[in-house]
Each structure stands twice: as C-alpha cells, then as structure tokens.
Amino acid sequence: MPKAALGSEQSRELQGKQKFYYGSNIMDSPYKVCRIPNKGEGLVATTDIARGQLILSEEPIFQYTDPRFNDRAEAFRRYNKLDRPKQKKVWKLFDVTGNRNRSEDLELVMQTNGIRLRDLMYGLFEIACRINHSCRPNTHSSWDPVKETIEIYATKNILQGEEITSTYIGNLARYALRRVCLKHIFKFTCRCWLCTLPEEDREMSDLRIQEINDLLKQEISMLGQIRELLQLYDLESIVGWQPVEAYKGAWLLASRSGYKTRARIFAERGAKLCAEIEGFDGVDTVEWRKRVMDCGDEDEEMPEDEEGFEEWLFGELEVKENVNGWGDKKVKEKIDGPGQPEAKESDEGPGEPQVKKGDDGPEEPEVKENGDGPGESEVKESGDARGDRV
Numbered sequence: 001m002p003k004a005a006l007g008s009e010q011s012r013e014l015q016g017k018q019k020f021y022y023g024s025n026i027m028d029s030p031y032k033v034c035r036i037p038n039k040g041e042g043l044v045a046t047t048d049i050a051r052g053q054l055i056l057s058e059e060p061i062f063q064y065t066d067p068r069f070n071d072r073a074e075a076f077r078r079y080n081k082l083d084r085p086k087q088k089k090v091w092k093l094f095d096v097t098g099n100r101n102r103s104e105d106l107e108l109v110m111q112t113n114g115i116r117l118r119d120l121m122y123g124l125f126e127i128a129c130r131i132n133h134s135c136r137p138n139t140h141s142s143w144d145p146v147k148e149t150i151e152i153y154a155t156k157n158i159l160q161g162e163e164i165t166s167t168y169i170g171n172l173a174r175y176a177l178r179r180v181c182l183k184h185i186f187k188f189t190c191r192c193w194l195c196t197l198p199e200e201d202r203e204m205s206d207l208r209i210q211e212i213n214d215l216l217k218q219e220i221s222m223l224g225q226i227r228e229l230l231q232l233y234d235l236e237s238i239v240g241w242q243p244v245e246a247y248k249g250a251w252l253l254a255s256r257s258g259y260k261t262r263a264r265i266f267a268e269r270g271a272k273l274c275a276e277i278e279g280f281d282g283v284d285t286v287e288w289r290k291r292v293m294d295c296g297d298e299d300e301e302m303p304e305d306e307e308g309f310e311e312w313l314f315g316e317l318e319v320k321e322n323v324n325g326w327g328d329k330k331v332k333e334k335i336d337g338p339g340q341p342e343a344k345e346s347d348e349g350p351g352e353p354q355v356k357k358g359d360d361g362p363e364e365p366e367v368k369e370n371g372d373g374p375g376e377s378e379v380k381e382s383g384d385a386r387g388d389r390v
C-alpha cells in the first residue's frame with residue numbers, strides 16, 4: 001500500500017478576498033454566503049469550526065422526485081404549489097451556465113443544485129445548494145427524516161476564512177473520472193487541493209482509491225482487511241460515513257463471531273464517528289449507541305499499551321460468518337442515500353459520463369472560471385446530495 005500521506009489542504013488564501021454581500025440571516029451561524037474567486041458564490045467560515053460541529057440545518061425550498069426517473073411534471077407541479085417568495089428563492093440559485101437562472105429553466109436549476117435526500121428524492125435549498133464542491137470536502141450532509149432538514153456537519157477542523165465544501169460526486173473516484181464527471185455534469189474543472197497535487201502524488205492517490213474500491217468489493221473475513229481499509233481512508237483524508245461503515249463491518253464480524261469485547265469497542269468507535277457526522281441524536285447514531293449497549297459482557301483481556309491494543313483489536317478472529325457484501329452493498333446504499341452520490345468507476349449512474357482512462361483530453365470543453373461561474377459548488381455532483389448532486 002502506498003504510504004505517503006496527502007498534504008494538508010489547509011489554506012487561508014480566501015481570507016480577506018471575498019466580499020460578503022449575502023449575509024446569513026441566522027444569528028450565530030458560523031458561515032457567510034459570499035462570492036468566491038472563480039467559483040461564483042460559496043460558503044466561508046466566519047469563525048473556527050470544530051470537527052463534528054453542526055454548521056447548517058436547513059429546510060428545503062421544496063422536495064421533488066428526480067425527473068430522470070419520474071414524470072418530470074411532478075417536480076413542476078410541486079414548484080407551482082410554492083408561494084411566490086419560495087419560487088423567487090429558486091431563481092436566485094445559479095445554474096451550470098454560471099448565471100442565476102434568469103431563463104427560469106427549472107430543470108436546469110434542479111440539475112445543477114438538487115441535493116439527494118433519500119432514494120429518488122431531491123431537494124433545493126437556499127443555502128446548502130451554494131456550498132461548493134471539493135473532492136476532499138470538509139463537511140458531511142445528511143437528511144434528517146424527522147425534522148425534514150438537511151444537516152451539514154464539519155468533518156474536519158475548519159479555520160476562519162476557509163471555504164466550506166462538500167462533494168458532489170462522493171470520495172471514491174479517481175482523478176480522471178472526477179474530472180470528466182464534474183466537467184460533463186457541472187461544467188467546471190475542479191481545482192481542489194486533491195486535484196491540484198503534483199502528478200506523482202495524484203497518481204499515488206489514484207492507486208489508493210483503487211485499493212479502497214478493490215477492498216470494498218471483497219467479502220470480509222478478517223479484521224485485518226478492515227484495518228487496511230481504515231488506514232487507506234486515513235492516508236486519503238477520507239472522513240465521513242466511509243470510516244463509519246468500515247467500523248460497522250468490524251462490529252458485524254466481531255459480534256457475529258461472538259467476540260463481545262471487540263464488538264463493543266468497534267461499536268463505540270462507530271458511534272463516536274457517526275455522532276460527528278450526524279449528531280448525537282441522529283438516527284444512525286442512536287442505532288450505534290444501541291449496538292454498544294447490546295454487546296454484552298466482556299470476554300477478552302485487553303492489552304494496555306496502545307500499539308498492542310490495535311494489534312489485538314484487529315487481530316485474528318475465529319470467524320463464524322463472513323460479512324458478505326458490506327463493501328459494495330453498503331456503498332450502494334450510501335450512494336443512493338442522503339447526501340451526495342458516489343461516483344462509480346463503472347459509471348452506472350444515470351447521466352454520468354463514461355470515463356476513459358487516460359482521457360484527459362484537451363478536446364473537452366473548457367470551463368469558464370471567471371467571476372460569475374457556478375463555483376465548484378454550484379455544481380453539485382451527485383454524491384453527497386449537495387453532496388451528491390448527481
């Protein structure tokens with residue numbers, strides 16, 4: 001496995017460069033909507049934000065079924081039922097042409113800004129849709145089905161002045177696929193820190209992403225596989241639901257094989273990470289806490305030194321039941337789940353462009369990156385709901 005970790009993405013270059021003209025109207029919100037150089041509008045932190053902090057909780061302007069899979073008139077009917085102020089909010093969103101949608105082409109606005117909430121349901125949001133894309137974002141978006149709000153949590157410590165980002169296409173696509181997806185669907189060229197790494201580092205990143213995708217396709221019979229996956233996530237700076245799912249695999253493997261102590265530790269780690277991306281009361285977090293409580297009495301002695309502890313924790317088990325398909329299946333669930341859709345190398349996604357290896361083609365249309373362009377964020381892919389917009 002390639003060992004070199006990715007460099008830091010921390011950048012304060014935005015600080016002081018943007019003009020805040022669209023102040024948030026929520027007291028104490030830790031962001032401002034403002035113009036970002038070469039990206040149109042975006043969100044910038046107005047204070048330091050800690051990992052796990054809730055940045056934004058927002059109701060949709062309206063929800064609709066993905067017109068690609070349903071009678072497109074349904075979305076229009078829902079729009080027509082909105083009161084005038086809400087309809088106006090829709091037209092204040094940018095579209096992929098880089099303009100606020102003066103042509104009032106609802107389909108174009110939905111294609112550019114729609115955030116996947118659950119299944120085939122998407123939503124348009126006044127603020128969340130303005131979050132720009134990064135292939136290694138600093139937030140996670142999840143749909144709260146009870147409150148009917150999208151919740152955006154920081155997955156990394158965010159410095160004051162730093163842009164708040166989410167991924168439109170998930171975390172598991174290699175450079176060439178990301179590039180084609182973003183350009184094809186959202187009409188921009190991503191210049192996030194991952195995409196602008198020196199070629200050698202970017203190729204190393206692609207190799208790790210390939211290793212991750214290969215691991216996710218395997219049937220899991222050893223905790224060592226999961227440890228390797230977690231290490232790859234760490235090296236790739238992939239945070240959010242993927243590590244949570246990895247711990248779910250570890251918890252399943254340990255608990256089904258009757259290892260209560262290790263199952264409890266994995267459940268505790270999953271619960272902690274899940275709370276950071278969905279809140280302490282999130283549906284999944286509550287489920288994780290139940291798992292912790294259901295693990296039963298301890299059945300193994302734990303080593304006291306830290307290194308020995310991890311070796312023991314991910315050490316061999318007498319496995320009674322493999323965890324079948326937690327990779328592909330879970331990934332698919334998440335892809336279709338709230339948040340952004342994952343870019344798939346096999347391009348099964350509706351409307352996703354086919355990626356040809358090595359196709360960095362100069363013949364691809366150049367994306368305009370001046371001022372009025374739909375920032376990276378205006379174009380949301382599909383992975384994270386706004387996260388993934390595809």
Ligand SMILES: [Zn+2]
Nearest residue numbers: 135190192195
């Ligand atoms: Zn990128």
